[in-house]
Amino acid sequence: MALIVQKFGGSSVGTIERIHHVASKVMHTRQEGHEVVVVVSAMQGETDRLIQLAQSLTPEPHPREYDILVSTGEQVSMALLAMALNAQNIPARSFTGHQIGILTDSSHTKARILNVKTETIKKSLADGFIVIVAGFQGINEHGDITTLGRGGSDTTAVALAAALKAEECQIYTDVEGVYTTDPRMLPEARLLPQISFEEMLEMSSLGAKVLQMRSVELASKHNLPIRVRSTFSDNPGTLVTFEEKIMQKRLVSGIAFSREEALIALTGVPNQAGVEGHILSKISDASIEIDMIAQNATDKEATDFTFTVSRKDYPKALATVQELADELGAVSPRCNPKVAKLSLVGIGMRSHAGVASNMFRALGNAGINIQMITTSEIKISVVIDEDSLDRGVRAVHEAFELDKLPLEKQQAFME
């Protein structure tokens, strides 16, 4: 008998029928002899409905009250799931973040979990109950309700699983697991049976929205395997685990991408100490978040400084940068408001120098111009024209033979 934490997202509990379906999945895990703790999100559409109520009242709702309001979404779905289980004579009890004691900091609307009490859950498990917990919410030291921000239910599930020393944290979603790239863009994408925490972190941060990044960090820190799987099938999905436990090592695991980026380059920036800090603080003073940064010292006197921002911030960023260029005596900024980021991720590339050249060659052969490059230990990101993103993903996917990975049983089953 093991302790399993299962998290069901908004689409999984989006209708009465789906709640019944989730109840039968939970029941099944229970009948296999496991103890089960379930974390639920709000029913699909409910959080948006509540946010709209608040915003029709005032454009800037008070953050403390906003959290009280939106946290009701999870309270509704947890009670409904507990009802569905009890109606089947499966004893179940639901609890708010408040009742469990999910302690967070006081950053309303984007709080971070500081500590999770386990007494209430352990007692109910010992009494034979399935425990259902509201995702996405907690309380701060003053007893005020807080929320973790969008996707926070994943974090709740992982934090609970870590605190309870669960065997596995299962994240149920509306896709089969983690793919080599987005299968909606590239039908040849393959489901990965396993992926390492580090790779998953890079995939998450690069726009692959299967798992919330903070939850992957937390799981990695607590040595807790996460299984991403579908609510609507019985397939095992993708296990996110330690590098050491990955059975079939791969050079690269997947391709993440994000659209809606904009690129700004400052060429001929004086090559002086502190100039980068000056540029970045100007941008950040204007409340603009920078995504990628690259710098090349072209000669002794001048350097090129390139960065990307999200497209909605582009006009504001451009104005700030124009001021900076005048001030620094740099040449006019070179800009591209319609670019995309394409990133190749894989723990195998640490020891294989050829990965970057293979990737760039594939893009070159496809006639795609690379406008910016950044790398980390297990990731290479390039910025290219948004129009060529689809072709770029396909070219790199083929170059690394990701489409030739064995078809996993679960995917065959799906088709």
Place this chain on the structure above:
Amino acid sequence: MALIVQKFGGSSVGTIERIHHVASKVMHTRQEGHEVVVVVSAMQGETDRLIQLAQSLTPEPHPREYDILVSTGEQVSMALLAMALNAQNIPARSFTGHQIGILTDSSHTKARILNVKTETIKKSLADGFIVIVAGFQGINEHGDITTLGRGGSDTTAVALAAALKAEECQIYTDVEGVYTTDPRMLPEARLLPQISFEEMLEMSSLGAKVLQMRSVELASKHNLPIRVRSTFSDNPGTLVTFEEKIMQKRLVSGIAFSREEALIALTGVPNQAGVEGHILSKISDASIEIDMIAQNATDKEATDFTFTVSRKDYPKALATVQELADELGAVSPRCNPKVAKLSLVGIGMRSHAGVASNMFRALGNAGINIQMITTSEIKISVVIDEDSLDRGVRAVHEAFELDKLPLEKQQAFME
């Protein structure tokens, strides 16, 4: 400076516009220099929506989970009202029953308040906040969320006002106050500027739905005046207070009535000790609630036993009574499935024997046959054909010159 508790019902906070309106009323009381604690119900329709969700899941939702579910309704409206006030730079904080510490027993869906903690409220008031509390909900000794049943927000308001030793508990509703009878039935009905607790209790229990009965009991027990007034005007409404404080004493104050009753009479019941208990326990074993009971010993051997039940229980009651009649050897039960109850209420009738005869004469003159009579110290109830209820109310209203009461300023304003 006084402490005022104000309760706003579901129709008062039913839309975003109305929440703004309530915020301005609260703000106004605050600007008059008072400390304000506000109790809110769920937005109109919201509780029904939640109940429907539960019932589409299972016909008998688990009571613990049902309470968790429906208690979100008040949590939504309290947060919205706090947002509306904060948006006007009026510091306000909302709290759930849980956060305040409204301790109830464990009778889910119809819990009773045992104790109300005041520390959190007092601290927030001292810090200059308007305090908004979710009506209708509390927690039991295990920390589980409970609800007080329909209309429970009135009870929350009165319990808070009593615990905080508030000067007045104001119940805002969609009518101007308490009338001599339902003005929808009788346009001549007059608004009462004052009414005693005892009269209000009789009116509440007899189907005048302005105030929840338990809240009147509680206010009376704690010597707390309640003011029933309209959210949609600035009129003072009706003050429910002690008999001693009523300025203009009246013989009778009002006429309450309820439809949807059914009458069952057992004639010729053996006049033996214990026979009434036997009849009542049979009825109650069938989960039928009895409203009125009257018995007349007609002679030494036999007695008449008459009672009323709600009309929906009539078929079940009839079947039970048929068995009883056979068993007791009583003659066939005499039944009327379509009766109404009309009740005259007034503290003045204690010392005036003529009230009953005046009432019966008025009904007789109107050609209305009285089928059953019960009395209490300040109330006379009769059962009549439902078809003659309107005429009956009008006849009694006129007989006691209730339509001749001075038109209150607030009512003139209304018209």
